[in-house]
Amino acid sequence: MHQVDKPTLEYARKLYPNIVGWFPLLHSKNGKPYFNTTRFALSTGEHVSVFAVKPVYYEALGGFWRPLSEICEHHGNRKIILNNKWRKATPRFIDWLSKRQKLLGSELLLPTPFGDFTSNYHDLVRPSLSVGLTVTIAYPQSGDPGPEDTTVDGRARYNSTAQVWSGIIAGNGTDASDNTSSDVAWIISGGLNTGASSNFDILWRSFILFNTEPIPNDDTITEASIGIYIASTPVNEFSVAPTMTIMGATTASNTAIAASDFQGTFSNQTSFATAQSFGEFTSGQYKIFNLNSSGISNISKTGVSKFGLRCAEDITGGTTPQQAVGAREFNVSGAASETADTDRDPKLVVVHNGAPTSCVAWPVRA
Numbered sequence: 001m002h003q004v005d006k007p008t009l010e011y012a013r014k015l016y017p018n019i020v021g022w023f024p025l026l027h028s029k030n031g032k033p034y035f036n037t038t039r040f041a042l043s044t045g046e047h048v049s050v051f052a053v054k055p056v057y058y059e060a061l062g063g064f065w066r067p068l069s070e071i072c073e074h075h076g077n078r079k080i081i082l083n084n085k086w087r088k089a090t091p092r093f094i095d096w097l098s099k100r101q102k103l104l105g106s107e108l109l110l111p112t113p114f115g116d117f118t119s120n121y122h123d124l125v126r127p128s129l130s131v132g133l134t135v136t137i138a139y140p141q142s143g144d145p146g147p148e149d150t151t152v153d154g155r156a157r158y159n160s161t162a163q164v165w166s167g168i169i170a171g172n173g174t175d176a177s178d179n180t181s182s183d184v185a186w187i188i189s190g191g192l193n194t195g196a197s198s199n200f201d202i203l204w205r206s207f208i209l210f211n212t213e214p215i216p217n218d219d220t221i222t223e224a225s226i227g228i229y230i231a232s233t234p235v236n237e238f239s240v241a242p243t244m245t246i247m248g249a250t251t252a253s254n255t256a257i258a259a260s261d262f263q264g265t266f267s268n269q270t271s272f273a274t275a276q277s278f279g280e281f282t283s284g285q286y287k288i289f290n291l292n293s294s295g296i297s298n299i300s301k302t303g304v305s306k307f308g309l310r311c312a313e314d315i316t317g318g319t320t321p322q323q324a325v326g327a328r329e330f331n332v333s334g335a336a337s338e339t340a341d342t343d344r345d346p347k348l349v350v351v352h353n354g355a356p357t358s359c360v361a362w363p364v365r366a
Contacts, residue, residue, distance in 0.1 A: 153346055
């Protein structure tokens with residue numbers, strides 16, 4: 001997600017105590033970004049811009065603007081040394097930053113795969129697009145207005161009455177849906193009128209399928225993440241909330257979700273990302289899951305990559321969620337591909353080391 005540069009924010013608050021909002025950078029009339037500028041909204045309705053001599057933002061994978069300092073070992077104006085997180089930036093930003101440094105008579109440096117910052121700077125090399133970084137962003141195909149013919153997203157559900165946790169997670173699906181904008185979610189409902197018990201009525205397992213065949217077979221995937229846009233305010237009426245994660249998915253079809261996919265996917269017991277707590281999800285924002293090595297290995301370079309949204313407790317021997325007295329619902333809902341455009345769709349961002357794609361150039365303002 002977007003994040004403001006904290007030193008800039010602290011400086012701005014000294015000048016304008018009535019700041020009520022901010023934008024991570026200012027766009028010129030031609031739509032090109034200024035990486036050294038933050039625009040602030042004041043309680044009076046006015047806007048002010050704070051300019052830094054050096055760039056303070058970078059373009060992160062997924063289209064987010066974040067503080068440049070988080071990917072820097074040294075962050076100055078003439079001297080910028082990137083750290084091992086530099087691959088979080090898009091290739092075109094690295095190319096832009098390298099050109100800027102050259103205009104200042106300097107060089108942009110980053111670590112080699114064989115060096116670190118405990119050694120001398122001769123272990124650092126100059127970046128260029130020849131490093132071979134390519135970013136592929138994939139979305140599930142929307143079935144609106146017609147059926148999908150390549151990939152799908154949706155959910156399968158177990159819907160019964162007052163089942164124990166071990167029974168509901170090992171049960172058979174009762175229904176499925178893949179054609180509405182709210183089919184991607186983590187949802188559990190407690191047993192009606194059971195008090196603070198461990199009985200449950202409903203459990204969702206959601207599915208997101210991506211066509212990742214465009215990734216060249218010879219490329220090595222170095223990083224990947226899945227973004228889920230939280231479409232509504234999360235609801236937690238449990239005394240101990242489940243945690244949400246990404247797992248593998250097993251579906252009978254690439255283009256439709258069936259009720260039987262609920263039990264078919266239960267054999268996928270390995271988490272593909274760090275499980276996130278309820279408080280980590282905010283309505284109106286993307287939640288990013290950085291895939292671990294198991295998740296990266298699940299990405300197919302020859303066809304469809306299947307991922308599932310499940311509670312981390314939804315595995316054999318998983319901890320039973322705890323309900324509060326009289327409470328029933330746990331709901332974290334994400335937008336599905338049926339939403340308009342792709343600005344809220346589930347997305348898979350893959351960084352791989354093949355030949356770079358065409359790069360949209362930005363003007364360099366040193």
